[in-house]
Amino acid sequence: MRFPSLVRGTLLERYKRFLARVCLDDGTQVTASVLNPGRMTGGDDGELERGYAVPNRSIVYLVAVRLEARTKHPYRWVLATEPWTGALVCVHTLVANQVIREALETRSAYLMEAIGEALANDETSDTIEPMTYCTLERERRFPLSSTNGKRSRQRAASNGTQSHAIRPSSRCDFCLDQRVFIEVKSVTMCGSRQGLVLFPDAVSSRATRHLHDLAAIAQERTPSETALGRQQRQALVIFVVQRSDPPQALSPAETIDPAFAMAMRHAARCGVRFLCHWLRPSIRAVDATQSSWAGELSWTPVLGPETKPPGCVSPRRSIPVFLSQEAAAQYLQSMDRAS
Incomplete structure (x- = not known):
């Protein structure tokens, strides 16, 4: 962009x-x-x-x-x-959503491979298939029929998680083939000079609600869909870091929004998958007087460590995503010692 x-x-x-x-x-x-x-x-x-x-x-x-x-x-x-x-x-938070939309519409190989790896049942396999799909919907409403039912509440209780009723007005940013629900989050907050980035930078009940909605989708198992041979619905959060300094790890900002941190851990237990990518901004002067400037944001591919660190919930084609600041800090400390 x-x-x-x-x-x-x-x-x-x-x-x-x-x-x-x-x-x-x-x-x-x-x-x-x-x-x-x-x-x-x-x-x-x-x-x-x-x-x-x-x-x-x-x-x-x-x-x-x-x-x-x-x-x-x-x-x-x-x-x-x-x-x-x-x-x-x-600063423009809507840029992240626009860039992901363009990447989905053009079926960017980098993003398709990352999504395929994130949604794979076995991330350690040598034959991870890139994501393929036929239909792309924006601002898709979440399905309500079985997610809000008694069966879903009983299943949540047996798994040690809480059931969440999706509101009729709830929507996700993107939906692929009516079964992969994607939410995009713009990340701009630097947590440390070691490359830790945090989300959110303010209390966000909206972001917390989005995670609960995705968790309800991810933990859903509908017998009728299984009998018809339909693929299970899946949920994915894509964090987009919009900073020029290289991000090394992402975690929820627990001291700023503890409710979001709890919702993120709950979503991970329910099966929500996470990706974090780097959209690097740059600036240059257009003329010698520096009265006009040109800005650009470009995808910068990032590969995480070959062996998934403790507490990491993202695949290798992603900046490592952790469920706590403590786990992220320990990972960054180990990186410093290794270097």
Whole structure:
């Protein structure tokens, strides 16, 4: 994905959650819309000074909004530098969803192989088949018939998990062949200089609900579908890291949103699969005066360790995903000792 014409400035303040006041390089002060509901913080505890929305310190890049877009504000904030690490971060959270959609529509070999490995029953097999599908749906409603029934609640109790009733309005980002339900999450928070990234950077009841919905899908076993020879429904979460510094591991931000961390562990027990990929942002000056800039986000393939680390729930074609910050920290420490 490209942003061919950006202007640069310094963040003065972020206010009302979805607005930012910016001083452009030429001294003009403008208001930009912010398509990011998070806190834009960093560090283990979500500190403002370790994030990428630090007043008078964060350098930001804005894209001009088209006149026909019917918006009150002429600019949209898309990229920012993080003073703590110097990393470039994509602020626009909807970019992750757009890039995954394009990769699914074009059947990107990299993504198809990763999804195939994530959904495989035996990840250690030498013959992992790439994901293939016929139909792709966006904003697909979750099925309700058997997931909310008595049989599902009894099965959840026998497995030591909790049953969750899917709301009629619940939807997933993408659905493949009416059986693989995919949710995409944009990751921008840096947890440590060792390459730990965390999600979410603010309490997100919506993200927690999405995990419970996917868990209900993943633990479903419908006798009628088995009798008809239909394949079991599967659920997948794809985390997309939108930072320029190399991510080494991902975990839930337990101190910021413990409910999400618990939901993620519950989802893993129910059979939800996880992937984490790197969408690397970059920026360059278009002219010698540096009055115009061009930004780009590109897929950067990542392979995890050959042997799955303790606590890791992702396949090898993924940045390692852990269910706790402690497990992720231990993995990164072992990486440091090995190097």
